[in-house]
Amino acid sequence: MTTTTARATIGLLARKELHDALRNRWFVLYTVIFAVLSLALSWIGLAGGQLYGLAGFGRTTASLINLIMLIVPLMGLTLGALSLALEREQGTLLYVLAQPVVPAEVLLGKLLGLATALTAALSIGFGLSGLLLAWRGNTMGLGAYLGLFGLTILLALLSLSLGLLFSSALPRTATALGSALFAWLLLVFLGDLGLLGSALVLRIPVEQLFTLSLLNPLQVFKIAAILLLRSDLQVLGPAGQYAMHTYGMRLLPLSVGVLLLWSLLPLLPAYLFFRRRGAL
């Protein structure tokens, strides 16, 4: 009797997922949009640099943060939400699970394949912008730019994990996708507004406001990204100043740790839901 190791099975499923993602119209659209907007921001950054004498990579990094916070979670959440739910609805998941595989291998294969696809998409955007800046001879702030690339991959991963959680827990593609879009709205818009509103109405102390902001991974990403650029958080107001005062230089590794935790935590309930729900 032949046997396959878990690693070989996960690798095979990941390659299949990558193959599918590269043929997914949504994925291609996101990749193109991200690449075009990154290039546009770099171009604008270069033009601004000539006018005001600011450095190319540093300015582009700052401009990219908002773009990343808007697009990357959308990419990860929707791709993750579609993955299992769509296959469940089409019936292909039942067929895969009827093979000598276990649910954990299927889930990890999907995660790995989609994470690779997302990394490739982000590399295209960052790579093209980087090439443009390097071509124009602006290499100042390259370290922060590369750091932001790493943080963006983490953000994509955690969005993907959240998307997979929706996909494993909810039976229908439409429900999973709807929930993912709602989560995106919550993270991108309501997170900021909700915190601001709550702070005003409930008169939340600054330390609690900072702790609350850590519940939103996008805020954590923003903190880490700003720290890469400026080494302080004055732009975030009192909460930022409190964070710098309390955690100092530990804040960047702490933020990265929180992002990593956000990437891994949703996978456990995703696995439990997937194992319980199976192909249905």
Add this chain to the structure above:
Amino acid sequence: MALLTIEHLTKRFGTVTVLQDVSCTVAPGESVALWGPNGAGKTTLLRCVLGVLPFEGTIRIDDLDVRRQGKQARRLVGFVPQEVTFYPTLTVGETAAFFARLRGLDPEEARRRLAQVALDDRLNQPVRTLSGGQRQRLALALALLGDPPLLLLDEPTASLDVRSRAEFMSHLQTLLDQGKTLLFSTHRFEEVEHLARRVLLLENGRLEADTTPGTLARRLFPETTHYRLRLHLPEAQRPEALQALRAHGFEVWMNGHGLEVRVPADEKAAPLLLLSRAGFEVTDFELHA
């Protein structure tokens, strides 16, 4: 020793009990039909045996616990679902190679299995362009990867036309002759008669009877004195065959597929024998109550 052992299988979806305390065994080389109305639990039972649904009770395949040793147990099983859906972006060859690798097999083995079901000439054809019958044959080829002893088939001919169904049944008969064990669900009594040695009768999630096709026939058609025998013949032979049967006193008429004959319950094979002896090519038949 039984190849498949099911003990006290119960499956609930929320508050609805779909299978209740089902126990049975299937011996190596046996062909067992799951019979019952829609919602009786046939598909759920097959999915529990595959281990793709959580359940209460115990299911063992060749003494491997499906719940605890699912991966090893599924190596012994080939599965053909009712409606086969493959990855639409892959070709026949890529699909077969993917599932072969998933079983740790050389893709060359996939090619051999495709040849077994006469699909080896369609390696580069996208699976989305296959007909229903071809898709079902592809599913059968994939189910045979790794030469598993047990085949689970969930109404495998439900979406097929008469010709594809006949071809598929012929493949199954060959596999049965080769010693494979079949557990299949169906709504067609002729498939039970043709393939099954035993019938598990499910009703409302309970195993009502573990019986034979003959007993099932008497249970299904207790008062039937006559059957409708549908005969498939080449179009050119139909008028003559019609005349031949009428000349022997059979009530017979033509339909889109061939001839339909009203036959007494104790002479069901008589028209077949008559036409065969007269040199007509009867390619297939179906029996209806």
